[in-house]
Amino acid sequence: MAGKGFTVKKDWDNPREHAMPAGVHVPAEMRIGPVLIAPATVLAPMAGVTDTVFRRFIRHASLFSRDQEAQNKDQEIAAVEESVTNQQSGCGLLMTEFTSADGLSRMRESKRRRYLTFYDDEHPIGAQLFGSNAETLAEAARIVQDTGFDTVDLNLGCPAKRVVGCNGGSGLLRDLPKIAEIFRTVRRAVTIPFTVKFRMGWNDAAIVCVELARMAEAEGLNAVALHARTREQGYSGQARWEWIAAIKQAVGIPVIGNGDIRTPEDAAAMVAQTGCDAVMIGRAAAANPWIFRQIAQYTATGVYDQPTFDDRHHMIRAYFEMLLAEAEATKDLPRDARLGETAGKMKQFATWFTHGVPGGGRLRKAIYQAKTGMDVLDQVNAFFASPAPVTDVTEDSGSGSFPETALMCD
Numbered sequence: 391m392a393g394k395g396f397t398v399k400k401d402w403d404n405p406r407e408h409a410m411p412a413g414v415h416v417p418a419e420m421r422i423g424p425v426l427i428a429p430a431t432v433l434a435p436m437a438g439v440t441d442t443v444f445r446r447f448i449r450h451a452s453l454f455s456r457d458q459e460a461q462n463k464d465q466e467i468a469a470v471e472e473s474v475t476n477q478q479s480g481c482g483l484l485m486t487e488f489t490s491a492d493g494l495s496r497m498r499e500s501k502r503r504r505y506l507t508f509y510d511d512e513h514p515i516g517a518q519l520f521g522s523n524a525e526t527l528a529e530a531a532r533i534v535q536d537t538g539f540d541t542v543d544l545n546l547g548c549p550a551k552r553v554v555g556c557n558g559g560s561g562l563l564r565d566l567p568k569i570a571e572i573f574r575t576v577r578r579a580v581t582i583p584f585t586v587k588f589r590m591g592w593n594d595a596a597i598v599c600v601e602l603a604r605m606a607e608a609e610g611l612n613a614v615a616l617h618a619r620t621r622e623q624g625y626s627g628q629a630r631w632e633w634i635a636a637i638k639q640a641v642g643i644p645v646i647g648n649g650d651i652r653t654p655e656d657a658a659a660m661v662a663q664t665g666c667d668a669v670m671i672g673r674a675a676a677a678n679p680w681i682f683r684q685i686a687q688y689t690a691t692g693v694y695d696q697p698t699f700d701d702r703h704h705m706i707r708a709y710f711e712m713l714l715a716e717a718e719a720t721k722d723l724p725r726d727a728r729l730g731e732t733a734g735k736m737k738q739f740a741t742w743f744t745h746g747v748p749g750g751g752r753l754r755k756a757i758y759q760a761k762t763g764m765d766v767l768d769q770v771n772a773f774f775a776s777p778a779p780v781t782d783v784t785e786d787s788g789s790g791s792f793p794e795t796a797l798m799c800d
Contacts, residue, residue, distance in 0.1 A: 414662040415689040423541075425540050425541060439487065442509060445484045446509060447709045449481060452682040480684075486539075489530075492526050516540060519542065524568075542576070544572065545558070546559065573586070588616060589619055600636050613646060614645055616633060625673075631663050634664040635663065638664055657685050669685075736763060
């Protein structure tokens with residue numbers, strides 16, 4: 391989470407380079423209770439990022455079918471079989487931004503709409519909550535269920551001081567009896583699948599992830615997700631996938647692995663090394679919205695495409711146009727329910743989306759100087775209207791950290 395103690399970096403500390411393991415790929419599907427997740431890939435909940443516009447953008451960026459490939463390429467590729475991966479989208483489950491259970495239970499209906507809005511094409515979709523009061527979390531979970539979400543998830547992973555200071559997020563990892571009470575109370579309150587995402591523990595001296603996973607299974611939760619770092623690590627160092635493997639060995643419910651998946655090779659390597667049932671991707675999805683599509687491509691064909699200069703233009707333009715359309719569609723709603731000004735959000739995402747684009751520094755500078763959302767879009771179109779620069783992409787690595795305006799927990 392950015393600010394208040396942790397800045398979420400979009401780069402990785404000495405990332406491991408994984409070769410694609412032979413014969414291993416992300417599973418075609420998994421089930422969380424009765425909910426089918428196909429393929430077994432999950433967009434991580436990220437505050438300030440995974441609103442309805444970004445979620446739908448990821449779904450559309452992940453589209454993968456023979457017809458689309460034939461339209462975009464002058465070559466024939468194999469059809470994607472349903473038994474291998476999802477033809478509709480390479481992302482099997484979308485997750486909301488993490489939302490305060492206390493705030494959700496007290497806020498007006500119009501403001502709830504802002505946080506809990508989703509569209510039909512987002513199913514299956516889960517809502518993530520954080521908090522420390524069992525009854526309040528249960529009430530918020532009922533609101534989530536009544537709103538029509540497919541799953542509800544408890545955040546026990548956010549390391550931000552202002553969340554931990556309220557005993558939420560990873561702060562609860564120091565109080566397993568309290569977590570057990572929350573599990574039990576929320577489980578009784580809803581019938582939709584109930585899941586939890588957590589870290590390994592508070593620090594290396596207090597690793598509790600295996601015990602916590604067993605507790606979740608005993609209390610009737612339907613799946614667990616581990617970000618394989620401690621709270622003390624924040625987003626530094628390398629994720630320790632061996633703890634995902636340990637949890638997989640300890641419980642019978644689905645285990646979702648999270649941490650340091652940047653490429654399809656990483657996703658396949660995590661499955662090979664841990665046996666996890668699904669992979670969850672956060673930071674990489676913000677910088678490379680094609681990551682889910684690439685995983686689906688590899689699963690189906692053994693290879694995957696890298697985005698071209700024109701692909702990046704289409705992607706940036708598509709997302710910005712979606713933001714503008716959502717702002718227009720919500721302008722007459724009560725203030726709490728509006729998307730609001732889009733220019734700030736566009737500037738926030740510009741750093742990630744232009745990461746690695748030749749000449750991207752010039753584009754970012756122009757975007758930051760723009761005054762309105764339409765001005766931002768005009769700058770994007772003008773930049774990409776010119777021929778692709780010859781500049782080596784290594785000359786433009788983008789910022790080393792997510793902007794401070796972004797509040798993220800992946």
